Structures are given as C-alpha cells and as structure tokens.
Amino acid sequence: MDPKFHLFSNGPRPVAPFSHAVESDGWVMLTGQMPTDPAAPDAPLPEGIEAQTRRVMDNLSLILAELGLDMSHVLQCRCYLTEFERDYAAFNETYQGYFPKDRRPARTTIGVTALAVGALVEIDCIARRPDA
Template sequence: MDLLMSANIAQSVPQFHMVPNAPEPVATFSHAVEAGNFIHVTGQMPTYPGEPERPIPSGIEAQTHRVMANLQVVLAGLGLDWSNVVRAGAYLTDFEEDYARFNQIYSSYFPADRLPARTCIGVTALARGARVEVDLVAFRRLPR
C-alpha cells in the first residue's frame, strides 16, 4: 500500500478528541470529532476549565465571552483557530432579549469578511442554566 492510499484510509477513520485544558464535559461527549477535513466541535457552555463546580457567569455578555474562550481552547488544542471555522450553531434561552448583544460579541471573534455560516436558535433550556451555547464545524486542509 502506498503512502497516499495509507493517508486516505487514515483520514476516513473518525478521530475522537478530548483536549487538555478544555472545560470538563457537562455530559457524555468528546470535545471534537474529526472526520476527514472536518472537525465537529461540541457545543461549549459558559463553564470554567479546571473548575467544573464554579458558578457560570451571569448575563449574556459574560456567558458569550466564556463560551467563545472555551471554543478557542478546543480549537487551539487541535491546532486550529477561528479562521478554520466554517459553520456555527448558536442556542439562546432568551432569544428576544439576548440575540442582538450575542451577535455583537460573537461577530467580534471573526474578521468581517470571514463569518462562518450559522444558525441561531431559541431554546427552552440549556445545561447548568446557561443562556448560551455554541458549537462549531471547522475545516482543516490536509497535506497532499
């Protein structure tokens, strides 16, 4: 089997990642799953890495920044950054009240000409009483 074929086979097997220094999961999941060129990052909560019992911050501003910081830890742990993100899913428990402020904070993490595709959904509840959760899909260019 040649090297290229071996690399293609390796890319077709999903890799399940737990990232050191990322927040402890609030349920049973991996921080990310890599399948080929795509990395699906589990939704992050506004929890503190290494302090799972610490109360989450109050308010949509503090929670959004905490969620984005947690996503950045996961991305960095996989050798990625915001420029690799191609899609995001956002979940807000108080959609009408929080949507505009969430958008301002969220968009500040991306260059204006490189905003990922996104869906933002109002939900009835999130784990730990959070007001916001965000998940991502990132793209990694594989070596040729």
C-alpha cells in the same frame, strides 16, 4: 479514514457523555460549549449574555487550539439562546468580535427553552483543516 475522537484534559469538563471534537477527512465537529470555566468547572457561570458568550467562544477557541486550529478555520456555527428576544442583539455584538467581517462563518441561531447547567448560550461549530 477512521474518525478521531478528541477529549482534552485541559478542555472544559464535559457536562454529558461526549467528545470535545470529532474529526474525519479534515472536517472537525466541535461539541457545543457551555460558559463554564475550564480552570474552575464548579464555579458559578458568568453573569449575563455577554460574559457567557465570551466564555463559550473562548472555550471553542481552546478546543480549536488543541487541534492546531483557530477561529479562522470555523465554517459554520449553531447557537442556542434561552432568552432569544432579550439577548439576541447583545449576543451578536459579542459573537461578531471573534471573526473578521470578511470571514464570518455560516450560522444558525435558535431560541430554546433550556440548556445544560442553566446556561444562557451554547454554541457548536464545524471547522475544516486547511491542508485537507
């Protein structure tokens, strides 16, 4: 099966040359999302790790919805934090609200020196279609 490359007009404006998601054989890889507002891509980023995490998770949810999926289909996340020690606990508090306790995806969280657009957090994920 050839891969499908998805770029959605109502999704967050890409900050680099990439697709919002690439799909092959039921597997869906979502590009890392930034805390930008799809309705106002040039607006300032939300203040603080909690608000930025919510915006990133909402952007991932938006892309999943465009694909007919939701957070229950997410199997793995990679999370990147620019202020790891300062923000890790608050990030976890916000992040965990997007998944039921018994359906949390596998996850890696990495401290990095910088992210695009000056973001504090970026998250990518892998999802799987239930009928694949």
